[in-house]
Amino acid sequence: MPLDPEALGRALDEKLTLHSTLCRREAGAFQQAVKTGADVVVACTQEKRLFGELGQQTEGALSPIRFVNIRETGGWSKDAKSAMPKLAALLAAARLPEPEPVATVTYKSAGRLLLIGPLEEAERFAAVVGDALDVTIFSRGGSGAQERKYPVMGGRIESLTGWLGAFQLAWSQDNPIDLDLCTRCNACVAACPEQAIGLDYQVDLQACKSHRACVKVCDVAGAIDFTREPVAHSDSFDLVLDLRRQPAFLQHAPPQGYFHLPPGQENGPKALDVVIKLRELVGEFEKPKFFAYKQKLCAHSRNEQVGCSACIDICSAEAISSDKSRQQVKVNASLCVGCGACTTVCPTGAMTYSYPRANEQGAKIRTLLSTYEKAGGAAPILLLHSQERGQVLVEELGRAARVGAAEGVPANVIPIAVWHIASIGIEVWLTAVAQGASHVALLATGEEAPQYLDALRLQMEVAQSILEGLGYEGSHFSLLQSRSGADLDQDLRLLARRRGATPKVRARHAVSAEKRTTAELTLDHLFEQAPKQPESIALPAGAPFGSVTVDKDKCTLCMSCVGACPASALQDNQLAPQLRLVEKNCVQCGLCEKTCPEKAITLEPRLLLTPERKQPRVLNEAKPYACIRCGKPFGTLKAIESMLGKLAGHSMFQGAALDRLKMCGDCRVIDIYSSENETRIHDV
Structure with missing residues (x-):
């Protein structure tokens, strides 16, 4: 991995010392650094745990420690010798202050697990997690063990709602056999002359002829009762493992604490992963509150009319709903998974992303681009990828390049890890171009909801239309859909050549917390520096301008x-x-x-x-319409004439009543009062 300390030092305005075996023989240098109180950046994420523990164990350690990956992201690549500007940019961004704390959402789980599915499979999973969790099984039956180790419920599920620590199951007991009392002795199966009872221990009421032989043989256990009316039940659980083919939640992002393992996956690697996660989800947990909502900016509803519903339509967790009575949307923070897609498609900025905030993300991008350019880099390309699967692909590609199996991340491609690629939208992309990014690419890895990709494509179409209309040549935005490191390697080779034109004078404004403010500042700068100066640019339907x-x-x-x-x-x-x-x-x-x-x-x-x-x-x-009594204008000529035309034939608006429609509000009251007085005098 070629590193030039002098070149990096010039870009970062400080003298650098290269440590090539810092995590082993030179660990003392790290310990000395963390005693200074100055910020310490470790350019290795593989040994993050080691350095974290070493920092805690060092007596007198004062420095905050940050980590950045410069190895898989560029040091291990075919272009490594040309990657110094990018490495300097990554190091500079790593030195930025940590994002400000945000509000959190709390989950509390006591480990009450609901297992739904065939009895045999449910009991098998219960045996694996039963020592750590309080298991209840809900099953329509099945050939389970005779010995009942866990409570078993059976019937018809009416609804399953909630999230980690707060699931609510509504169900009705609608079958004569109570699975919790049943001992699986199979006596009822053998006794039934119509074979209306199977090994799922449920009675086929259409086939049953009411011989009740099953009731007699089950007298001791008392599990069968044909006189029992369907009984409605409601129970609370902290976790749910669903083993049915059809999941209880159909949205792309199910609630946290809900796991679905359809038939065929009970013995695979996903099953092991689910078991591990279930056992870990006992206790109290916190996550960031990813969004902030300003109702006064919301374009969702006015005067009982619904306008914009972009956030509701795109939410893959179904965490956003309409509250027409209050003319706003509601966000269930417990269901929100933090994708940020709602903030990206929100045209007004009523919904904003909080983790990190827009200004913090903007500061990071500006630091990356300015440092890259200062270090001598040209035509930088930003690659936004998720912190989970996207990060895995980038690191996989870097390791493949290390052994010559791939070319790695190109020197001019700067990877940026974000919580979700849908959390950053058009105003930030255009700002990045205004600040010198020749291209902005988003890496989709297959974990994104389809509606996210559709929304991102539309925003890219709008942004590209604006830049093309202003005369900035080339391709500026792309959505990569890579499923493996090999796919990503090929996509990045092509991406490195997609260089769009940028303004000669770089924009220096910061990304504002207000979405429209950022957009206005960026558009003004792009227009001032544009090769073309059109009066207007046509945009595709759905554009926020x-x-x-x-x-x-x-x-x-x-x-x-x-x-x-x-x-x-x-x-x-x-x-x-x-x-x-x-x-x-x-x-x-x-x-x-x-x-x-x-x-x-x-x-x-x-x-x-x-x-x-x-x-x-x-x-x-329009021309104003003057009151026929006082002459004061109180409406438009066209509006009053339209109203008179519609009401002229109505029985309630004849004579003086029709004339009152031609009066202002004050004169109308005076005329009615005067008319009533005249009527009283006449009657007297």
């Missing part, structure tokens, strides 16, 4: 759309009957289109680049 078109013949300027707009893109004018649009605020949520009673509004996805984008633009205006 665009305009609103109003059919003036239909629009009555009722301003329902203004009240529905969550982003203050549509505005009225207090001085005149006007409907105006500030296009930079429009997120294309569709609430205005759905709210408009006249169906006069359509959306137009595009990116306007002229100064008018940030200024109110009149979409429709």
Whole structure:
């Protein structure tokens, strides 16, 4: 692994000493370093445990220790001699402060395990985990052992909901044989003349002719009772192991604490992995609260109309639901798996990712790109991959390159581990390009939900359309779908040649916590440096930028759309009957289109680049209608005439009542009051 301490030191603005056997003969140098109190970065993740323990055992150790992998990510590759800029960038990013703490979600598990499935298989798994967990079996029957070591329930499952430490099973006992009392002696099976009882110890009520011979032979155990009415039950569990073919949860990301092992996988490596995880899930656990939600920015619902439902549609854990009564969405933090896809597709930034926060992720990317360029690197490519399967593939590729079985990670490809590739979206990608990234690639490894990949492709299409419209040539975004280290090796060889044009002057702004603010700063910079200066760029449907078109013949300027707009893109004018649009605020949520009673509004996805984008633009205006009594304008001529035309034939609006529709609110009250007084005087 070729390393040039002088070149790395110049890039990092400090003098470096190379330690080639730090984890063995030179461990003393590490111990001396951690006593200084300065940040210590260990460029080896394989020996992370060793260095962590060594740091704890070193008397007087003060330094925080961080780890970064520069070996599999570039030091072991065909391009290793050219990888110094990348290695410097990785080391610089590793020195950044740790992300700020975030709120956590707590799970408590006492080890109450529900096993669902055929009795024989359930009892076999119960025997493996029964010493560590409190096991209850739910089965429709099966040829299990005669000796009952665990409680057995049987019947029809009505519902199974919840998560780790809080599962709720609703079921009804609807069969004459109580499996918990049954001793599996098979006497009932032999006694039944219709053979209505099988080895699952359930009665086929269609075949049963009511001889009740089974009841007689089961008199001692008392497990059979045909007079028993179906009884509804509800039980709580901490963990669930489902051995049925069809899982209880159909979403891509089932609740934590739920495991599904369909027939055929009971004896494979997955079964062993499940058993190990089940035994470990006893106690109290915490995970980060991955999201933050700002209801005032949410474009989901207004005036009982649903507009944007992007976060609900994409959530693979079904953790997000609609709360129309409060005109917002609800997120169940216990079900959330932290993929961040909801924050990526959210057009307004109402849903933001918290682990790490957007500004912390942006600081890391900016540090990587600026250090890479300072160290003499050219055309950097960012490779975003997951911290689990994606990290495994990258390290597998590096080790294969070490023995000459692969070429490894190219010198200009900078891997970045993220919690999930769906947690970073268009505003961060474009910012990376503005800061010098020639390409941004996302590595999908097969563990992602299909809707995530669809959403990422759409966002890439939007981002690429913007860059092409501005004249930045080349390919800037790609979604890699690699299933093995060999696949990744081939994909990265092709990726290394995908170099899109970048601005000559690098953007220096930070990624903001506000999504739209980041997007605006980035778009402004890209436009200022763009080879082309178009007035607007057409974008694909679903883009979070665009305009609103109003059919003036239909629009009555009722301003329902203004009240529905969550982003203050549509505005009225207090001085005149006007409907105006500030296009930079429009997120294309569709609430205005759905709210408009006249169906006069359509959306137009595009990116306007002229100064008018940030200024109110009149979409429709009309002559004011003056009150026939005081002359004060109180509506539009078109709206009042439309209302008069619709109500003129109604029996309640004739004569004076019809004239009152032509009055302002104050005069209408005065006229009604005056009319009532005149009627009283006339009666007297």
